[in-house]
Amino acid sequence: MSNVQNQQLDINELRKKVSEIAGRSAGDGDSPPVSLNPLARQVANQLRTGNHSPNIIIGQLQLLEFAGLVILGCIVSILASEHTVGSLLGLFAIMVAGAGLTGLMLYALDLYQLPSLRTPMTKMPRILMAYTAGFALTVLLLLAFHPTGGSSWLTTAMWFVAGAAFLALERILTGVAIRHWGRNGVMERRAVIVGGGDAAKNLIRSLEEQPDNDIRICGIFDDRTGDRSPDIVAGYPKLGTFAELVEFARLTKLDMLIISLPISAEGRILALLKQVWILPVDIRIAAHANKLRFRPRSYSHVGNVPMLDVFDKPIRDWDSVAKRIFDLFFTVVALLLLWPVMIGAAIAVKTTSKGPVFFKQKRHGFNNETINVWKFRSMYTELSDPTAKKAVTKNDPRVTPVGRFLRKSSIDELPQLFNVLNGSLSLVGPRPHAVMAQTGDLKYADVVEHYFARHKVKPGVTGWAQINGWRGEIDNSDKIKFRTAFDLHYIENWSLMFDLKIMFLTPIRLLKSENAY
DSSP, X not given: OTTGGGOEEOHHXXXXXXXXXXXXTTTSOOOOOOOOOXXXXXXXXXXXXXXXXXXXXXXXXXXXHHHHHHHHHHHHXXXXXXXXXXXXXXXXXXXXXHHHHHHHHHHHTTTTSHHHHHOHHHHHHHHHHHHHHHHHHHHHHHHHXXXXXXXXXXXXXXXXXXXXXXHHHHHHHHHHHHHHHHHHTSSOEEEEEESOHHHHHHHHHHXXXXXXXXXXXXXXXXXXXXXXXXXXXXXXXXXEOHHHHHHHHHHSOOOEEEEOSOTTOHHHHHHXXXXXXXXXXXXXXXXXXXXXXXXGGGEEEETTEEEEEEEOOSSOHHHHHHHHHHHHHHHHHHHHHHHHHHHHHHHHHHHHSSSXXXXXXXXXXXXXXXXXXXXXOOBOGGGOOTTOOSOOOTTOTTBOHHHHHHHHHTGGGTTHHHHHHHTSSEEESSOOOBTTOEETTEEHHHHOGGGGGGGSXXXXXXXXXXXXXXXXXXXXXXXXXXXXXXXXXXXXXXXXHHHHHHHHHHHHHHTTOOSOO
């Protein structure tokens, strides 16, 4: 390839190849259980606690500055003169517009970037310049739309000084906090390097040279040994093999996998991606040393180090916040509307058969974690099967008469609303399956190799597969394949509107269900 430097490729082709390989490999069975070595387990235990996303911190800072400028402007103006209710509303609207304009000025001058936030004193002239421009526009709005505000030049000067002092003090304190969080590992992106040797060494050196680097390298994983991949690379230990990487990532709060293999090693990269794409992390290929050039939109950067974006973590940062608010709001509404139904179901279960009202079952949750999911008990206590190895079938003698109605109507699932409140479930997402669930003699992961990719997001009380008819008994391999395909479609196309559509279609589609026993 003499013209390799000029060749433009699409990273989507790489993603397609991974999916094709995963699909062709379905049915090969799970890999044997992997045990981490003591060093890798020690590092994993240190990284169990979560970290603060830089994007979330920056967003919170923007909200704080916006609210602070609005409140300060209103207080100074109200203290300076008397206002009627109508004039107060007009004043508030102008302050909101002015604070928004100031925020836009700060954003335009790159003052919401981490390097600027870490060193506020060096950026203070630009901060005050952005504030002055925003303040001037606010005063113009005030004169144009609120000329009876009665603000004197002295009041205007006090207002300007108060806002400038607020921004300066707030930015200095924010800089102190961000530097402190950086030193203590609270605000960082945690990454592992996949692939060792000189390529990993050069990548680490390039990352360490970046002044605004927020990447914390947690270790290196590589299948090779010996001189080609020593145990220590650039001061970082090799923690295990590619197979052990999956287990390590499930035990920790990782943000990113950076592959340091050359792009020409297509076979090794595809084999690796087939193992790790099921994880809820960003997957990048370090491109700083590659001569092959992809389309610009495929790249992201850590400082000046280019990365090929292969997979992104789904439902991240503010999307996850929005989804959590969505869950809490509609769950509270559902509980307020459905509490009579839940009390009636509890009474019916308790009075018609011996045993507890609720049934607890261990199921797969986010990132393959084990969670406890609650349901109204629908089986005779002595015949219940917490492992779900034997699926419930039509006219199953283990199911009580009341339980049959509860399962058919999905009322037995309503206690899972409390799972949503405690955060182990979402309202909408791939339905959680029992840990030991299987079809025939095969576990679901033995039938669909990329089955665990459905755990890249929180499981849900209802989901895209369920409203499309894929609920109830899974008595053949095609059913779990189709269910997984619908779940992956949901993950790849998630939006709040998609969640809303699924949620409102759920009661309609459940009435037509023929597969729930």
